[in-house]
Amino acid sequence: MPSTIPSTPATPSARSASAAPSAPGAVSVPATRSEVSTVGSIAEGRTVIDVLDVELRALIARRLEISRRIQEIRLSSGRPRVEYSRESEIIRSWHEAFGQPGSQLAFALLTLCRGPGDAASAGSG
Template sequence: MDAGLDSSLAPAPATPAAPTIASIDEGRRLIDDIDVQLRALVAVRRDISRQIQTLRTGEGGPRVQHGRENEIIAAWADDLGPRGVEIALAVLTLCRGSLT
């Protein structure tokens, strides 16, 4: 496992403060860097989610546990409000794959 990922498995600290930027270009570079990190994390999350689904179905369970998904949605909503729900649903859909 990637050493950088190991540290990300620890409980997340409080939301970090955004740095103060001196220019639009600097801000855009920071946003681009964050977007790269977000895409990489979502890809890792997707891969772990698919492994969990395979293990769960291999044990005779359902591929998706709606109660668990509701907990995830609630956490996103608590942290980010109504738009957090939209993000959670998008991440869950991407990570679980098609339900049909």
């Protein structure tokens, strides 16, 4: 296995600011052709995917914490935990980026971010 495996920064802050999404529908810069072309074997590709999966789990954990905090703020101000128009925006943006599987991913994220005991509604963003 060659020693040059494409790597991704371990934290989102290590990435350039221009690659960060700025709106619900924004998508980060995808892997470059050179990054993809440097994967010379299944093992190398799997190593890169494993790194990406670690990053995704960390981002999802961050999202969950932020969503739970938003829910606390909403509830403490007498507002409902869920803002359905916001959820629709999120699902729509994921659908635009990835089609029906994107909608399913968004719904799974919203479900994951639900507050304890709130199984009937999804997170607030």
